[in-house]
Amino acid sequence: MKLVFAGTPEVAVPALDALIASGRHEVAAVVTRPDAPAGRGRHLVASPVAERAEEAGIEVLKPAKPRDEDFLARLREIAPDCCPVVAYGALLPKAALDIPVHGWVNLHFSLLPAWRGAAPVQHALMAGDEITGASTFLIEEGLDSGPVYGTVTEQVRPTDTSGDLLTRLAFAGAGLLAATMDGIEDGTLKAVPQPTEGVTFAPKITVEDAQIDWSAPALRVDRVVRGCTPAPGAWTVFRGERLKLIQVALTPERDDIAPGELSVGKNNVYVGTGSHAVELLWVQAQGKKPMKAADWARGVRIAVGERLGVQSQR
Numbered sequence: 001m002k003l004v005f006a007g008t009p010e011v012a013v014p015a016l017d018a019l020i021a022s023g024r025h026e027v028a029a030v031v032t033r034p035d036a037p038a039g040r041g042r043h044l045v046a047s048p049v050a051e052r053a054e055e056a057g058i059e060v061l062k063p064a065k066p067r068d069e070d071f072l073a074r075l076r077e078i079a080p081d082c083c084p085v086v087a088y089g090a091l092l093p094k095a096a097l098d099i100p101v102h103g104w105v106n107l108h109f110s111l112l113p114a115w116r117g118a119a120p121v122q123h124a125l126m127a128g129d130e131i132t133g134a135s136t137f138l139i140e141e142g143l144d145s146g147p148v149y150g151t152v153t154e155q156v157r158p159t160d161t162s163g164d165l166l167t168r169l170a171f172a173g174a175g176l177l178a179a180t181m182d183g184i185e186d187g188t189l190k191a192v193p194q195p196t197e198g199v200t201f202a203p204k205i206t207v208e209d210a211q212i213d214w215s216a217p218a219l220r221v222d223r224v225v226r227g228c229t230p231a232p233g234a235w236t237v238f239r240g241e242r243l244k245l246i247q248v249a250l251t252p253e254r255d256d257i258a259p260g261e262l263s264v265g266k267n268n269v270y271v272g273t274g275s276h277a278v279e280l281l282w283v284q285a286q287g288k289k290p291m292k293a294a295d296w297a298r299g300v301r302i303a304v305g306e307r308l309g310v311q312s313q314r
Contacts, residue, residue, distance in 0.1 A: 001025045001026075001080075001081035001102070002080050002081050003019060003025050003027050003028065003084060004027075004028055004080040005019060005027055005029075005030045005031070005053075005084050005085075006030070006031040006032070006084070006088040006104070007030070007031075007032060007049040007086040007088055008033045008047045008049055008087055008088055008089045009047065009049070009087050009089075010048040011086070011087055011167075012049050012086035012087045013049060013052050013170075014170045014173075015178075016049060016052055017052070018175060018177065018178040019181065020058075022178050024182060024185070027056075027058055028058075028059070028078050029058060029059040030050065030058050030059070031061045031062075031066070031083075032046075032047045032053070032060060032061070032062055032088070033047055033062065033088070034062045034063075035062065061074060066090050066091075066092050066096050067095060071096075072095055075096065075099050076099055079099075080099070081100060081101050081185075082104075082184060083099075083100045083103070083104040084177055084180075085105065085107065085139065097140075102184050103139065104139040105149065105177070105181070106137055106139050106144070107134060107136055107173045107176065107177045108120065108136075108144055109133075109166060109169045109173065110132060111133040111151055112137060112144060112148055112194050113196075113200070114129075114199075115201070115202040116144035116200070116201050117143060117203050117204075118203060119203065119204050119205050120132075120202040121162045121165050121166045121227075122202070122205050123202035124165075125156065125160065125161075125223060125227035126223045126224055126227035126228075127223075129156055130156055131154070132169070133151050133154050134154070134169050135149075135150070136148065136150050136151075136173075136177055137149060138191045143201075146191070146194075147191035147194065148192055148193075149180045149184070149189050149190075149191050149192075150176055150180055150189070151176070154168055154169055154172060159226070161230065162226065162227050162230070162231075163229060163230045205227070205232055207232050209228075210233060210234050211235055211236065212225070212234055212236045212245060212308075214259040214260035214271065214272065214308060215260075215273070215274045216273060217273060217274045217275040218250055218273040218274075218275045218276050218277065218278050219250070221248065221273050222249075225246075225247070225248050233245075233246075237309060238285075238300075238306075238308055239300075243283055243286070244283060244285075245280065245282075246282035246283060246284060247282040248278040248279060248280055248281060249279045249281055250276075250278060250279075251276065251279045252276045254270055255275070255277065257270060258272045258307075259272045259273055259309075261306075261307050262302050267294050268294060269293040269294055269296075269297045271308055279293075283296050
């Protein structure tokens with residue numbers, strides 16, 4: 001088939017690579033978000049998908065909005081058979097959806113109908129799911145509601161962050177998307193409507209969502225830290241400034257510390273929660289680089305009874 005691939009971030013690159021490498025289909029063009037400011041100088045930088053496409057000599061389309069008539073006209077000229085999508089980042093209008101013969105097929109990082117929306121991996125971790133996966137489905141005008149072509153499953157590991165899990169799903173999902181294109185081409189694959197039961201939603205995680213509630217159980221604290229790493233980053237407040245929490249560990253043997261209270265040993269830093277304590281392993285103070293929590297604690301000289309959270313003060 002002649003394909004136009006739509007995607008933007010790094011997580012979409014393995015799927016683009018898989019389609020290029022398959023040799024069975026022609027990736028005629030790539031659609032991606034416009035160049036965006038990045039880095040300290042805030043210079044405009046092309047998306048990871050755009051960079052990979054340019055390396056491969058593939059035409060890159062960067063419409064400000066996918067309903068722009070110039071973009072739609074070019075898409076009609078290319079006349080793709082199918083448009084595979086991975087994390088493109090913009091809503092596709094019906095005028096675009098109607099162009100390819102076999103529609104737009106999205107690779108979504110959940111087992112639909114669970115976790116429809118922008119942040120399925122983060123929500124799966126924060127909810128404590130033990131199994132997740134990826135799905136390919138035909139895009140309709142509803143939110144991730146179209147019929148499903150195929151799925152792959154992935155076990156959630158006890159220390160997974162959303163970054164860890166998303167990386168594994170990106171590669172597993174790349175194979176699924178390539179196989180889906182093959183099945184659509186040879187007619188062996190039919191999309192199956194999603195069940196009406198088991199629908200859950202995964203809206204974008206905000207900075208406010210990533211603030212740790214120390215009155216919550218330790219398991220919840222651990223899940224929020226892992227789910228929000230690397231983005232947007234779990235955080236709390238210490239002495240009026242934001243402290244980013246990169247990694248914690250469950251320590252069920254410590255249940256003698258009040259929620260938010262810090263307890264510092266020679267090489268360990270513990271924080272009380274609504275159940276038992278967690279150990280802080282890696283943190284990042286405002287304006288500083290990530291560091292081991294024990295080194296951070298030595299540097300700030302924590303006083304007995306000091307706490308993390310909005311009420312924290314010296």
